Amino acid sequence: DGGITQSPKYLFRKEGQNVTLSCEQNLNHDAMYWYRQDPGQGLRLIYYSQIVNDFQKGDIAEGYSVSREKKESFPLTVTSAQKNPTAFYLCASSIRTAYGYTFGSGTRLTVV
């Protein structure tokens, strides 16, 4: 079955470390997105990509970086510059906006 796979499901980061969250899709979707979810704040857009080797900053890109070397993959790195990284991170993809998004099952990142 086609879908989006996020890994790991749970991730623990020490202060000052960079960590990378994986997002892979086999839906042949052009566009991919990373959102951050905090309780009571809904989803906030971190980065998005509409085509391989191109991506744009979302509303809260500071402290994060991404790459899009393959159509299927859109990894997110949470850098040490992100001062409050504890959150639930969701990856999504779409053919076009009108069709809606397909979401992965998320990665819960905790700073220890």
Added chain:
Amino acid sequence: AQSVTQLGSHVSVSEGALVLLRCNYSSSVPPYLFWYVQYPNQGLQLLLKYTSAATLVKGINGFEAEFKKSETSFHLTKPSAHMSDAAEYFCAVSDPGGYQKVTFGTGTKLQVIP
């Protein structure tokens, strides 16, 4: 810029009662509108969408929503709540077109009381 407001962060209904989750949008152009559902520790799943066709949209699991331009609303309803409907629901809006940024509301948690 577009935005959505979901009225009520928590809603409780009895099993078998009407479910009504409210969403109002703000957009400078005719928008696309979406409702998603999220179960605990999972991703979001698309329930239904409005993309300028019929104003009454039917989705999965018996949910439907009506686009009302005059009221800038896109409320989600279901005639009879089921225990399995307990989840968090998100309204979302975007500009029309191929690839657009989607803005999500802050969510409404639905509790179903047996």
